[in-house]
Structure formats: C-alpha cells, structure tokens
Amino acid sequence: MLAAGGGIISDLSDTARETALTFGLNWPHFLSQVISFCIVAFLLYLWAYKPILKLLEQRRQQIAEGLENAEKIKKELQATEAARQEILNKTGTEAARLLDEARAIADKLREQESQKAIASAEQIIAKAREAAQQDHGRMLAELKKEIGRLVVQTTVTVTGKVLTPEDQKRLAEETTRQISA
C-alpha cells in the first residue's frame, strides 16, 4: 500500500518535473513574475484604488449631503410657502374686513351727506321762495301805486279839472281796491 502510494507520488513528481521543463516553469522566472505582480498590485493600490475609492466615497457623501440638503430646502420651502399662504389668507381676510368697514363707513357718510344736502337744498328753496314772494309783493305794491298815479293823471287830463289831494287819495285808493278785486 505504502509502496503503491510512493509510486504514485513519484510518478506525479516526474510528471510535474517534465511539465515544468516543457513549459519553462522554474524558480527564477516564477519569483520574478510573482515580485512584478506584487509590485504592480501594491502601486496600483497606492496610486489608483486607495485615492479613487476615497474620492468616490467623498463624492458619495457629498451627493448624500446634497440630497439631504435639497430635501431640507424643499421642506423649508414648503413651510415658507405654507406661512406665506397663511399670511396671504390672513391679509385677505383683514383686507376684506377693512373693506367692509370702509364700505359701511362710506355708506353712512354718504347717507349723512345726502341728508345734509337735501336739507340744505330745501332750505335754499324755501329762502328762494320767500324772496320771490317778497319781490312779488313789492312789485305788486309798486304796480298798484303806479297804476293809481296813472289813473289820477289820466283823470286830470281827461276831465281838465284840478283834483284836490283828498280826491287824488280817494281815486288812488278806489283804483287799488278795483285792481285787488
């Protein structure tokens, strides 16, 4: 059993040696390639993977922060918009209230002014009417007096008599009474 195992190991060893010889596998070349690969791996890690992965991580964090900030700004904007809307609503309500009040005051004032104007106008009309009546009376008196004078003068001219002051007074009074009737 042991001999068979040893034989297999020996065969395997011969095959490996033969294969290595055929394909030029030997320690100096092998170690040289291993060292070359290790240097490449180390320098790529140092100059490529480490800084690039660090930068990518930083960029990822910046993007995450940016998104977070954007979300925050969005929320703040929404809050500001809500506050603005609330202020607008309040202002609108206040403005409507003020407008109603102003309208009510204006209506009241207008009513008052209208009443005043009507009263004033009525007063003016009454005064005018009174003045007109006074003028009418005064003109009527003057007219009667003139007619009386004309009648006396006509009577003197027609009759050729000289009328006494009593006659003239009586004639003027008779004329006035006739006109008034």
Add this chain to the structure above:
Amino acid sequence: MRTVISLALLFSLLGMPLCRAVLPADAESDGALGATVAESHDTVAEEGGHHGLPPAAPDLFHIGPLPVSNSMVVTWAVAVGLIVMAQRSTRRMQAVPSGIQNFFEWMVESLYGFLDGVVGPELAKKTFWFFATVFIFILFSNWFGLIPGVGTIGWGHDTEHGFQVVSPLLRGANADLNMTFGMASIFFVLWLVWAIQANGVKGFVLHIFGPKGDTTGFMKIMMIFIFMVVGVLELVSILFRPVSLSFRLYGNIFAGENMLESMALLVPWLGWLIPIPFYFLEVLVGLVQALVFMLLTAVFTLLICTHEEGHEGAHH
C-alpha cells in the same frame, strides 16, 4: 485616454513594418543575448523546424544571475504602463473628473461595483485590491500581446517556408506559465489567509471536512465518514486550483497567439488579411479570460469565507 491611444498607435506603427524585420540568430551569436537566443533556437531546430510559439518563454539576457525572458519584458512594460497611468490619473485629482482620471475612476468604480455584487460589501472592501489588479493586469497584458510586433519580431532562421522566428523579442505575459502560475500561487496564499481570517483554523478545517445538515444517530456517523471522504476530494480540488487557473489562462493566450500566427501563414499572400477576424476574437478572449480568472478567484474566496448557517454558532 489620449495618451493610451497614442501609445497604442505608436506601437502599431512601429511594429507593423517590423513584423518581418526579424533578426537572424547567427548574427547575434557573439553576445550573451545572442547566445541565449541561439540556444533556444537550437533547441527548437532540433525539434524538427517547429512552427509557432514555443511553450516556454526563451531568455533574452541575464541581470546578474537572474534570467530575463521575453515575457518578463512584456510584464514589466505593462506594469510600468499601468503604474504610470495610475500615478498620472491620481496626481491631481479633480472633483469633476476628466481624461485619464475619468477612465481610471470608471474602471475602478465599475470593478468595485461588480465585485461588490459578487462577493458582498465586506469581502469586496477587503479583497478588491487583488481582484482588480488581477483583472486589470491580465486584461492589459493580453491586449498588449496583440500589438503587431509582439511575437513576430525576434531571432530566427531561414526555412523552406521563409524566415521563421524562433525567439521573439516580446511575448505575451500570460503566454508564460511562470506568470499565470505566479498569479495563481499568490491567490492561493491569499485565499488561505482570508479563509483562516474568516473561519479560524478550526472553522476552516470544519468547512472542508465537517458534515453538513442536521442528522442524528447512525446517519450522523455515516455523514461524518462521507464528508471526510468529500473533504479529501475537496482538498485535492483546492490544491489543484492554482494548476487549473494557471493552465486555463496560459492555454488560452498561448493558443491564441499560435492561432494568429498560423492564420498569418495559412495563405502567405493573404497573411495580412486572414488573421484580422481572429484578432477581434483574441481581443474578446483577452477580456473573457481576465474576467474568468477574476471571477473564479472571487467565487473561490466567497465560498470559503461564507459561513453556513449551521456552523455560524460554532465559528463565533
């Protein structure tokens, strides 16, 4: 990005006219470089005028006692290119990315997202550096291997079918088993470390050999025996993972390069046209293989680091 395109165009323009401007091996035989190349040339020649890429990457020169193969040159070129691009992309980083920074950010972010989806956020954070490097390095190495000139400029000799390159100056990094086996071995070590970190030594052993499901009495004894046997099989499967991972990648890329060369030589006067569809195929294969290697390693890691509900209490 403009720089990358410019570099690719430059390589293409330099490589295309040189595709056939091969160097005769004999002319270089005086120096160490020529000696190494001539050696490999001779080996190949002895094998009977072999066409296509040799399975092993030939050495170009030595730095002290260390041999430098043509695939190692490509590995270093890709490594330098990636490192320079990475350094340039992150030297002066802007909050709004542009140019090469944008490209690297896109690549890293996409890979991270993808791996996060596969292995989960915690494991992705811990293991991303490895899987990303595996994917990026394999992908760019595979695509670098498709630049005209890679595998076609080099040392060779005249044959009946014309000049044959036997030792290319450049060779796809993943067309060398040392590279693919190296990455698979690194993964194996890391997998072991991550598995023990996640489960503890006892939990790790239980994860492999422990019986699953709630049974009692005789059935429990049976289940323990069955899961011991299954555990042995699982252990063999785990031990062979570096082999399967490395040979899968190596085989695909090596075969792709050989196929491109074969297509180019199929009808000599149409050698410029026939490989074109296969180039597109190889672009896709390069991407798919990078993805397969990364996904398999990620899934293996996920499987060992995921706690089963039944064992949750035992591990903590």
